[in-house]
Amino acid sequence: MGQFKKSVAQIALCAALASTGVIASNYSSALAGEKTVPSSKAEISLSFAPVVKSVAPAVVNVYASRTVQERQRRSPFSDDPFFRRFFGDQSDRFAPRSRSRVQSSLGSGVIVSEDGIIITNNHVIAGADEVRVALSDRREFDADIILADERTDLAVLKVRDPGNAFPVVPFANSDELEVGDLVLAIGNPFGVGQTVTQGIVSAVARNQVGVSDYQFFIQTDAAINPGNSGGALVDLKGRLVGVNTAIFTRSGGSNGIGFAIPANMVEVVAAAAEEGGIVRRPWVGTSVQPVGSDLAASLGLDRPSGVLVTRIQEGSPADRAGVQVGDLITAVGGAQVDDPDAYGYRLATKKVGGTTVFEVMREGESLSLNVSLERAPETVARDVREIEGNSPFAGMQVMNLSPAVAEELRMYNEFSGVVIADIKTRTNAAYVGFKPGDILVDVNGNEINTTKDLVGATRTQQRAWKIAFKRDGQxxxxxLR
Known part of the structure; x- marks a missing residue:
């Protein structure tokens, strides 16, 4: 067993050294079956320490606290006639009371600007009343939340009264990252203090992780544990390639499957914080679907690739650029897209106001189309309405759907109609089973195009209701009676 551990350590050392290029020839000999040993003092002393020394000062611990109100349990004697008679009618004495309790959360963050701009995960600071950060040199500062973006699970903090300039971690181009690249994860797992772990990139476009709207993550086997959230994933040049955000685990600890938000997405959110605190994402006006093996065969492809355009908003940037329903989009801005998640990610990492190139396959012909990147427009007034009365719609809040509203509600494949924005509990709409995001289409034969149409359809009492609506595109x- 001891010899086995020694052999594994030697292999790991050789791999690490070879990645630096110092002993590439020796490592090649080792792969050829020849045994080699370090041939110089420089080779023996190779270490990740220089990278850690440059990055660690810019990785912080993030402490967030929030005050929550808890209702104490009602006294079991409050409705007992005997106790009421014995103590008198002291309703207040038996009434449930609320008390305040402070909840705390712990995470990590990365300083990306000398004036104290820090990137962390949104779930680390969500709902926080106070945020405090601690540096590796034991200095501590209060921080303000200047941007919280639930859709990417990223948040941006700003140190109050920073004083001197802070150390920073520069951004890398995460698109250049490849499977097999060595990376280091730096953070504060379990609150034990700043910790460095090493691993390789296991995947560069992992989806179905379920922690944000944009399912496009770097996967690594570097040990990531609770408390690492918001910490840095860096390459061997000391550049930020990702922000650690989640782990796959059944035990609560690391199983060698960790996920990080790519630096290119992080950089967009950081820039938005400095430009006004609002993340503005490009809109091109397309609905797309994945390409499975059957669809690929019908399109004459040798394998599934790209995304198929199923709808285009009239007058949208994609429409003006010449994109058509049935087009196969294979790349955006020179980056390959293989599914709707990658398509959404590529658009989200572009800046509003510019253009990008869609590589399109149409009837066997390859096309390059220049598409403008614009903000989603509010093509119709929202006309928000609260539905009251005794209809099945009572208790819902509805509004007219436009590309801007669809963007806010995260409805990426709908452009028009009347959408349910909210539903109050214990109301007719809740009992019927409607959900926010449902689009109302028809009520008793009356087509519903605006919120005014819906209000008109609910003004008269009906013995029966025939309702058509769309949910998830279906x-x-x-x-109802």
Missing amino acids: LRQVN
Whole structure:
């Protein structure tokens, strides 16, 4: 067993040294079956320490606290006639009371600007009343939340009264990262203090992780544990390639499957914080679907690739650029897209106001189309309405759908109609089973195009209701009495 551990250590050392290029020839000999040993003092002393020394001062611990109100349990004797008679009618004495309790959370963060701009995860600071950061040199500062973006699970903090300039971690181009590259994860797992772990990149476009709207993550086997959230994933040049955000685990600890938000997405959110605190994402006006093996065969492809355009908003940037329904988009801005998640990510990492190139396959012909990157427009007034009365719609808040509203509600494949924005609990709409995001299409034969149409359809009492609505792109019908 001891000899086995020694052999594994030697292999790991050789791999690490070879990645630096110092003993590439020796490592090649080792792969050829020849045994080699370090041939110089420089080779023996190779270490990750220089990278850690340059990066660690810019990785901070993030402490967030929030005050929550808890209702104490109602006294079991409050409704007992005997105790009421014995103590008198002291309702207040038995009434449930609320008390305040402070909840704390611990995470990590990365300083990306000398004036104290820090990137962390949104779930680390969500709902926080106070945020404090601690540097590796034991200095501590209060910090303000200047941007919290739930859709990317990223947040931006700003140190109050920074004083001197802070150390920073420069951004890398995460698109240049390859599977097999060595990376270091730096953070504060379990609150034990700043910790460095080493691993390789296991995947560069992992989806179905489920922690944000944009399912496009770097996967690594570097040990990431609770408390690492918001910490740095860096390459061997000391550049930020990602922000650690999640782990796959059944035990609560690291199983060698960790996920990081790519630096290119992080950089967009950091720039938005400095430009006004609002993340503005490009809109091109397309709906797309994945390409499976059957669809690929029908399109004459040798393998599934790209995304198929299923709808285009009239007058949208994609429409003006000449994109058509049935086009196969294979790349955006020179980066390959293989599924809707990659397509959404590539657009989200572009800046509003510029242009990008869509590589398109149409009837066997390759096309390059220049598409403008614009903000989603509010093509119709929202006309928000609260539905009251005794209809099945009572208790819902509805509004007219436009590209801007669809963007806010995260409805990426709808452009128009009347959408349910919210539903109050214990109301008719809640009992019927409607959900926010449903699009109302028809009520008792009356087409619903605006919120005014819906209000008109609910003004008269009906003995029966025939309702058509769309949910997740599928048309549904319900009949109620």
